[in-house]
Structure formats: structure tokens, C-alpha cells
Amino acid sequence: MRIVVDANVPAADTCFGALGEVVRLPGREIDAAALQEADALVVRSITRVDEALLARAARLRFVGTCTIGTDHVDEGALAERGVAFASAPGCNAEAVVDYVLGSLATLAERQGWRLAERRVGIVGVGNVGGRLLERLTAMGIDCLACDPPRVAAEVTEGEGLAGFVDLGTLIDECDVICLHTPLVTEGSHPTWHLLDAQRIAALAPGCVLLNAGRGDCVDGQALRQRLAGQGDVTAVLDVWEHEPAIDSGLADLAAIATPHVAGYSLDGKLRGTQRIYRALARHVGLPARLTLADLAPPPPVRRLVLDAGFCPEEALRLCLRAVYDVRRDHDSLHREARRQGMAKGFDACRAAYPLRRELATLDIELREGAQDLAPLLSGAGFRVATT
Numbered sequence: 001m002r003i004v005v006d007a008n009v010p011a012a013d014t015c016f017g018a019l020g021e022v023v024r025l026p027g028r029e030i031d032a033a034a035l036q037e038a039d040a041l042v043v044r045s046i047t048r049v050d051e052a053l054l055a056r057a058a059r060l061r062f063v064g065t066c067t068i069g070t071d072h073v074d075e076g077a078l079a080e081r082g083v084a085f086a087s088a089p090g091c092n093a094e095a096v097v098d099y100v101l102g103s104l105a106t107l108a109e110r111q112g113w114r115l116a117e118r119r120v121g122i123v124g125v126g127n128v129g130g131r132l133l134e135r136l137t138a139m140g141i142d143c144l145a146c147d148p149p150r151v152a153a154e155v156t157e158g159e160g161l162a163g164f165v166d167l168g169t170l171i172d173e174c175d176v177i178c179l180h181t182p183l184v185t186e187g188s189h190p191t192w193h194l195l196d197a198q199r200i201a202a203l204a205p206g207c208v209l210l211n212a213g214r215g216d217c218v219d220g221q222a223l224r225q226r227l228a229g230q231g232d233v234t235a236v237l238d239v240w241e242h243e244p245a246i247d248s249g250l251a252d253l254a255a256i257a258t259p260h261v262a263g264y265s266l267d268g269k270l271r272g273t274q275r276i277y278r279a280l281a282r283h284v285g286l287p288a289r290l291t292l293a294d295l296a297p298p299p300p301v302r303r304l305v306l307d308a309g310f311c312p313e314e315a316l317r318l319c320l321r322a323v324y325d326v327r328r329d330h331d332s333l334h335r336e337a338r339r340q341g342m343a344k345g346f347d348a349c350r351a352a353y354p355l356r357r358e359l360a361t362l363d364i365e366l367r368e369g370a371q372d373l374a375p376l377l378s379g380a381g382f383r384v385a386t387t
Ligand SMILES: NC(=O)C1=CN([C@@H]2O[C@H](COP(=O)(O)OP(=O)(O)OC[C@H]3O[C@@H](n4cnc5c(N)ncnc54)[C@H](O)[C@@H]3O)[C@@H](O)[C@H]2O)C=CC1
Pocket: 068, 069, 070, 089, 090, 092, 093, 096, 123, 124, 125, 126, 127, 128, 129, 130, 146, 147, 148, 149, 150, 180, 181, 182, 183, 184, 189, 190, 191, 194, 212, 213, 214, 238, 239, 260, 261, 262, 263, 264
């Protein structure tokens, strides 16, 4: 079996090599010619899997994307050709939540506010937004949630979603708005330009808008105008319209601008690889013997000991940055964009992404006098013990 795999899929040779011959190609270079002899295709989100790509793929029987999002895949076209499809729901959701916490802690430090005093609105409360809601609530932070499709499902399935509000209310009542919606262009709850010019104009002065869903969920031009004109809101943007050739003017105006890497923990990427490896193995009737534990190395920082003397904000920042410092990704996007131009720089940051683990890989020991920090730090997602 010949398996074409995006070069940015970690552990591909170990996993897919156990099932067949692996051909690795940069995701943006996988084209119809590359699939002529392929039996299986494993992508991430940058390869558009559509009629044009499939045109010469007569042997193709399986497509897997090692990502949560599936908006790059024409599932109808695959079904018509009898090609099986698998994605990796939730694989990097914890990493995206780590990114959100790191970004908010960084802004709080820069702008001189306390996260505990802010109300956070979460739009799209699925695997990512749901985990963010859980972690923020456990940290004692006031949250509102907006997810009309889930609310509609409640009516029919009795899911019970007290406390969910509509988008207008969330925008009016929250200081921080976190967008975690998929890109949906059709149906009764589309998300294309969910934050359009009118909603961007309605953002209250001082509010923070964070988008780690899909770039097209926000009208980038309207946001750029608001940031450039009034300069009274703060944007954290991980996803963009027209990636990788994103609007560099908007990137300059965003307080934190990163190249679609919110989900780029090694753990999240390996979970994605492993899910698709298992799906392909099942599809071809081979055993999938490799587990996540076989693939993930030990974390580079395993343990932190805190004694008395930290205020909660400082302790949180210190622990977050021991695992992942979002400022590194912001700086590297700007640096590479200056060096190589935006489109090349954007992809270069992603291709050479440094090792990043998830908060749950860090053990924190709280000594006497620091034990009050336990709810905040365990709520944030660290493994906390008191001694
Ligand atoms: N920046 C990054 O690196 C990453 C971005 N993502 C993006 O985040 C998206 C969400 O991921 P998950 O939470 O795992 O997906 P999910 O499918 O578990 O949840 C998405 C939620 O959004 C809700 N939703 C759909 N339309 C909506 C609307 N019009 N208004 C409000 N809510 C709406 C759905 O009902 C669902 O509950 C992915 O589809 C992907 O596009 C995912 C992983 C990494």
C-alpha cells in the first residue's frame, strides 16, 4: 500500500510505515499527480482535498486528516468515489486551551489587569470551547457560552444547556471573546464572517477578541479597520483569512499574532497521527499496535516546586511559561515575515515549530505557604500536589 503523508505529520514513518510504503510531501505540494499511485492519503489542514486533487487518484481508498477541522475536505466528493474518510476530533483541543490561557495571561501582564476580574465569552462550545469553559470555570473565572447548534440540539435531545446566551448578549456582556467555531458556510448556523463588520463595531472598548477557530469566521478587513481606527480593542489571532498569505497589516495590529499554531503541541499532533493510523489500520484490516505512549517522549520540563511568595497571577504565568510561552510564536511570525515575506514566513514558522508540550505534562509541587494556589493551577490543567 502506498501512503502519501504530509511532511508535517510527526511519527509518520513509525506509524504509517508499519502499514505500507510512506511517501512524504509538503502539504501544499500534494497535487493530483502525487496521488496517481496512492492507495491512502494522510493530510493536515493545508491540503485541499477536492475534485481537482482527486481527479487522477484512481487507486485511492482512504483519506485521513490528522486535524480537528475538516473544512479543507470535500467529504461529498470522497463519498461519491467510495473513498473512506477519517478525521481526529478533539486531538489538539487541550493545546488550543493552553494557547488561550497563555495569551490571556500575557495580555493581563502587559495591560495591567487581572484575569480573575474578567468575564470570558466562549463562542463554539465543542471539544475546544467546552474544555476551555471547564478549565476557566475551575480557575474561578466567570464565563458565558454561545453555541446555537448545541442549544437547538437541546430542544430536540434534552441536552440541558442553562447559561448559554446568544452572540449579541455575549458580545455585550463579556470582556474577552474567544472564538472556537469551525468554518461552516451553509445551513442554519453558518460561521463565515460570524464576526462581521456590525459585530466588530459592537465590541466594547477595552475588550479582547481571540480567534483560534478558523480565520474566515472573522471579517479581517473590518477588524483591521477597528484596530487601526479606534485602537480600543485587543486582538489575539492564530487563524487568518487567506493563510499563509495573510494580511500583514492586520498581523501588525494584533497584540498577539501567531501562524495557526494554537493546536501545535507535540501531544496534540501525535494524537492526530495516532487516530488516523488506527483508522487506516482498521480500514485495511491490519492491527494497530502503536499507542500514544510509544510515540511521545518524556517532557523536557517535568516538575516545578513553588514555595510561598507568589501572587496567583505570577504563579500562573510562571507555570504556563515553563511549558509554553505564546510570545515566542508571536515573535517568530514577525521575524520570519520580515525575513522571507509573510506567506513563506508563515509556513516556515509552522514547518520548523519548536517542541511544545501540554500543561498536563508538568507536575507542580506546592510547598507550605503556596498551597492556596492549588485550585487555580490544577484548574488551569497542571498536575498539582501539595507537600
Ligand atoms: N487554531 C488551531 O490551531 C485549531 C483550530 N481548530 C478549529 O477549532 C474548531 C473547533 O474545534 P472543536 O471544538 O474541536 O470542534 P467541535 O466540532 O467539537 O465543536 C465546535 C462547536 O462549534 C459550535 N458551532 C457551530 N456553529 C456555530 C455557530 N454559528 N455559533 C456558535 N457555535 C457554533 C458547534 O455546535 C460545536 O459545539 C475546529 O473546527 C477548527 O476549525 C481546531 C484545532 C486547532
